[in-house]
Amino acid sequence: MTLRLRTLTLAGLFSLAPLALATNYSAPEQIVAPSPFKGVHGLAIDKQGRLLAGSVVGNSIYQVDIDSGEVSTLIDPDDGQADDIAIGPNGEMAWTGFYSGRLLYRENDDAPIQVLATDLPGINSLDFNDETGALYASQVFLGDAVWEIDRTGQQPPRQIAKDIGGFNGFEVGSDGWLYGPLWFKGQIVRINPADGDIKVISSDFTIPAAANFDSKGNLYAIDTFHGQLKQVDQNNGQTRLVAQLYSSLDNLALDAQDRIYVSNMANNRITQVNPQTGDTRQIVGGDLAVPAGxxxxxxxxxxxxxxxxxxxxxxxxxxxxxxxxxxxxxxxxxxxxxxxxxxxxxxxxxxxxxxxxxxxxxxxxxxxxxxxxxxxxxxxxxxxxxxxxxxxxxxxxxxxxxxxxxxxxxxxxxxxxxxxxxxxxxxxxxxxxxxxxxxxxxxxxxxxxxxxxxxxxxxxxxxxxxxxxxxxxxxxxxxxxxxxxxxxxxxxxxxxxxxxxxxxxxxxxxxxxxxxxxxxxxxxxxxxxxxxxxxxxx
The missing domain is CATH 2.120.10.30 (TolB, C-terminal domain)
Structure with a gap:
């Protein structure tokens, strides 16, 4: 994501303000139908199997019913501002406030929200190491760096690398390295969190936005410019087109069945993709994203x-x-x-x-x-x-x-x-x-x-x-x-x-x-x- 609902259901969302008017004008006529979110960005599947979605401008984290597309608010403004969401090895959750420059965290739904890091404008993506519990985060657009975050919040973040080209939606691999895209270089890379060493995996992208693994270790990535979901061969960097979607893709997540979920910020859309067949199903979406002027x-x-x-x-x-x-x-x-x-x-x-x-x-x-x-x-x-x-x-x-x-x-x-x-x-x-x-x-x-x-x-x-x-x-x-x-x-x-x-x-x-x-x-x-x-x- 690069930029910028307080109800329990979409039906509740659309009735937030009663459409009653003073006498000068008739009641509002709907020309384009409403939609959830305000640009949808980071996605995650938590330990309960819930599909979670973050929105920076919407200032909230949402829960999306995979079958019905019903959207409810999981974390309200202002703590809910989330460009990306990560689930830890024990079900804990962390997320990034892109404009607020904060990284937030909670152990479970009933636990208090903690602020683990501040003063990181453009904090963008993050992920846990499932083996060690270590937490990593990156800055993109309003900064350009990768950090290890102290999970107690007592120590300042440790800088791993900087000025690398926009390390966007990444994931920790089974080897402990960080795998993800360099937005401004068109590359999928891996970064050693110990010393910041960077290895290029693939250059077969125009604007790569995110990369994730399935349960078998296969690596998938999205090209936001071309609207493509690709599988990446980690040995030779070659790619296989899995699904042709639309431009403005932002993030992806995989569930326990290795089904892939892709977010599109320009249509408030989340699409489910079968990586074997390339078949797609729109879970939720709209014709407008964040209408203003x-x-x-x-x-x-x-x-x-x-x-x-x-x-x-x-x-x-x-x-x-x-x-x-x-x-x-x-x-x-x-x-x-x-x-x-x-x-x-x-x-x-x-x-x-x-x-x-x-x-x-x-x-x-x-x-x-x-x-x-x-x-x-x-x-x-x-x-x-x-x-x-x-x-x-x-x-x-x-x-x-x-x-x-x-x-x-x-x-x-x-x-x-x-x-x-x-x-x-x-x-x-x-x-x-x-x-x-x-x-x-x-x-x-x-x-x-x-x-x-x-x-x-x-x-x-x-x-x-x-x-x-x-x-x-x-x-x-x-x-x-x-x-x-x-x-x-x-x-x-x-x-x-x-x-x-x-x-x-x-x-x-x-x-x-x-x-x-x-x-x-x-x-x-x-x-x-x-x-x-x-x-x-x-």
Whole structure:
């Protein structure tokens, strides 16, 4: 995994927030069905035979019924943040908090949770040595190292190796060495935990994400770029394709019958694979993973969704979802927001500091701008330049020239800009984490506060009459604000929005995007259940 449900069943999950509305709009119509998780990552089969799944953005560890696909929460936020899960020789469990930088542990379901290590940002994969009980963990993406973890929590972690190329989902072999992928080198390797010595087993991968053994010592690994599950010959490094799945694979686990379970973060999917026949069965999954920012085409027929682990287009009539980009199967970099330019899509990722420009006509990448400071939104201005809001710096940057290489400060001193749109009047409007709705004049550079005292405002869209719609997920409602008078009214409330952000996330968590068509219909994603909804004006 690279990035970023508090109920006992999926049915309970989807009824977490009552879908009752204020009188301005009808009850929400479901366009895309909900799904569990918030990107599914680490998998494990425990001593009881339970299938466990971790989610970083979901901030929880889940139990998945292998037969029915029913999902329940095993460990709640915030202790549940898990990029990977490992089961020890006596049934103990440990897991990694990717953003929190913590490694957590408990002896059994009834035992207290202990913190065995801290200050390890990007702590990613881990495993026990079943013979000795030793516990090992790796950092990837926000660090690059392998550690031995003191199971008492009294001693600091011992560094085994560093700067090795992203040792992702690994497992301890019967010889005591650590077997796993080097994400950034396309290799499956083994590492001696005694001295950090590294031996390459196979280079037959583009982006390998995880490797595991079956009960007979056969080694399996996944290539997230190609969506493939392969068996790896440990003697000559040759591979055998076991199953062709989809890109954005993250982890795998094997049960006592040597059936393989593979997670896919872009579809909240877990697939069971028979390694002998290659037959697959989807246990659980969804069309959207972590929907956030939205942009609606001029004709109202296509809704673009920044889905964190994918960029997608949704047909607003049928609800059909089409992939435009998938994380680790394309050049997409965790899209958190998307806006519409005249001929291009503007896609931002605050986790990677990226702005991506994509042609609306042929879906090609026109430009990639890196090294931005947590960009939260981007809009295209009249002259073709692009205005970017940086959550990290509190700036509005104007990007222009070939490849948008020229940068200049358009405004400073913002307090956590979240969402930004360009109104039909040519003005730019944005929400800020300090509770302000602000107007920016791109010609004069003037900033004016239109409303304040809002509750962590996020999504923003313009109604047909020129008033502005603002999402307040923490209050589970949408507000209508008159930009001239500042008058405010509740448009809809008790909506399925307002997921509490986990450790390491901004206070706004997953920004709830908004889009409005010419008839005044409102589109919004749910950060609670991952569904996509439409509200019709009464």
């Amino acid at each position: 939205l942009a609606l085409s001029e004709d109202g027929k296509t809704l673009y969704v920044a889905d964190v682990f994918a960029l997608r287009a949704v047909d607003t009539d049928s609800g059909k979802v089409t992939d435009l980009r998938r994380a680790h199967g394309s050049d997409a970099e965790y899209p958190i927001n998307v806006s519409l330019g005249r001929e291009r899509l503007l896609v931002t990722s605050f986790s990677t500091g990226t702005l991506q420009l994509i042609s609306r006509s042929d879906n090609s990448t026109l430009a990639m701008v890196h090294h931005l400071n947590a960009p939260s939104a981007a809009v295209e201005l009249e002259d073709g330049s692009v205005l970017v809001s940086e959550m990290g710096s509190g700036k509005l940057l104007r990007l222009s020239g070939p490849e948008l290489a020229q940068r200049s400060d358009a405004a400073n001193g913002l307090q956590g800009p979240v969402q930004m749109i360009r109104g039909r009047d040519g003005m730019v409007y944005l929400t800020q984490m300090n509770g302000e709705l602000t107007r920016f004049d791109p010609e004069s550079g003037a900033l004016n506060t239109l409303a304040n005292g809002l509750q962590l405002p996020e999504g923003l869209a313009e109604l047909p009459d020129g008033r502005l719609l603002v999402a307040e997920p923490s209050a589970q409602r949408l507000l209508i604000i008159d930009p001239q008078s500042g008058a405010t009214e509740v448009a809809a409330d008790n909506l399925p929005i307002g997921l509490k952000p986990g450790p390491g996330m901004p206070p706004t968590g997953l920004p709830t995007g908004l889009a409005i068509d010419a008839q005044g219909q409102i589109f919004f994603p749910s950060d609670i259940d991952n569904g996509l909804y439409r509200l019709a004006p009464n």
